[in-house]
Amino acid sequence: MKHSFLPVFLLMSGLLFYPLSSALGSHHEETTAVAAGKQYPNNEGKVVDVMDTTGYTYMQLENGDRLFWIAAPTTHVKLGDHIKFVESMSMENFTSKTLNRTFRRIIFVSSTMIKK
The missing domain is CATH 1.20.5 (Single alpha-helices involved in coiled-coils or other helix-helix interfaces)
Structure with missing residues (x-):
């Protein structure tokens, strides 16, 4: 037993x-x-394009094989910076009247941090 x-x-x-x-x-x-x-965690990426408007900085980030756009409160970034962000909401087919451009999908973020 x-x-x-x-x-x-x-x-x-x-x-x-x-x-x-x-x-x-x-x-x-x-x-x-x-x-x-x-590849970075989902809330991070490398800046490959940046556009500033009044009150917002639009950044195209690369994360592995993904490219996506985020819009953050005015942020001073350079191409190649590694960004970590806090997502607020995402929108499909968002049109920025200031940029005269429609983004297929964009993530609005409440804060960003440049990682060293």
């Missing part, structure tokens, strides 16, 4: 620690990808 509990105990121990080890592995892969410059 003592021996029949050992396999059950080992199975339960393995199930208990499996999610922890797989989560640690995923974090390592994400950190490695970010460090290699392949």
Whole structure:
């Protein structure tokens, strides 16, 4: 009878620690990808285009193979800067009358930070 509990105990121990080890592995892969410059977290990107208007800075960001636009309160950025942002809302087919341009999708952000 003592021996029949050992396999059950080992199975339960393995199930208990499996999610922890797989989560640690995923974090390592994400950190490695970010460090290699392949892809940032979803709320970050590299500035590839910038346009300033009264009260707003429009930035096109690159994140891995994605390109997307954000609009932030006036921000002093340069091409190549790594930006982290806090999303407020996103809009489809937004027309900026100041720029006389329609963005297929744009993310309005409440704040940005240039990461070093």
